[in-house]
């Protein structure tokens with residue numbers, strides 16, 4: 376079929392597919408800029424400009440068994456979106472799929488957590504912000520509370536973060552935060568990505584990792600089209616290096632917070648390219 380946007384021109388059937396991409400167009404809890412509900416289709420559109428053949432790893436992502444399931448039903452209710460993401464992720468997990476969700480703002484990731492409780496999986500955030508507030512603007516299912524909700528269901532040991540640099544006093548004084556395993560942007564600059572991965576792998580006891588990639592982990596110079604840009608970020612090559620090493624241990628991912636109205640087009644292309652990196656560095660082929 377033509378005229379319908381599909382990630383990386385994916386075609387074929389759901390049944391034999393290994394990777395399932397789906398969109399979660401949602402931005403109701405955003406605290407600054409909005410527009411993330413437009414992101415899934417902008418990422419699909421951007422993916423059409425990329426080479427599907429990844430030269431470095433001699434694979435074609437379209438031929439790796441990729442299926443684009445379209446978008447979840449839109450809603451303005453954080454609770455409805457959480458339940459919709461949870462239901463959809465559960466089905467994909469039961470079908471043995473490696474799923475990649477295109478957000479949407481970061482709160483769309485909350486619905487993933489409850490499905491990982493009985494799995495040998497930890498969650499890794501790449502994010503400028505810890506998202507550690509118990510609620511933001513009166514909402515507990517907020518894009519500022521994502522890690523907090525994950526910890527509620529998985530416990531502090533099974534949640535980690537990379538790239539933090541904008542931490543509120545409220546979050547820093549939270550007793551739970553002192554037990555949180557995270558690496559700041561400064562630490563990554565000082566020690567390099569390889570050392571950080573080594574340190575991370577010492578902390579993560581679970582066999583597999585679910586990656587939740589908030590695009591604001593990168594510097595606004597590279598990723599201007601995000602809802603809450605934060606200076607002094609990582610560069611895309613550092614994220615690529617991290618993903619390439621993490622790749623074989625990942626079992627699913629989401630890529631969130633792209634805000635197309637604030638983008639010059641480059642952030643969407645970067646998001647699409649990072650999805651290709653996630654897929655092509657996995658050990659599923």
Ligand SMILES: [Mn+2]
Pocket residue numbers: 481502504506518521589
């Ligand atoms: Mn976030």
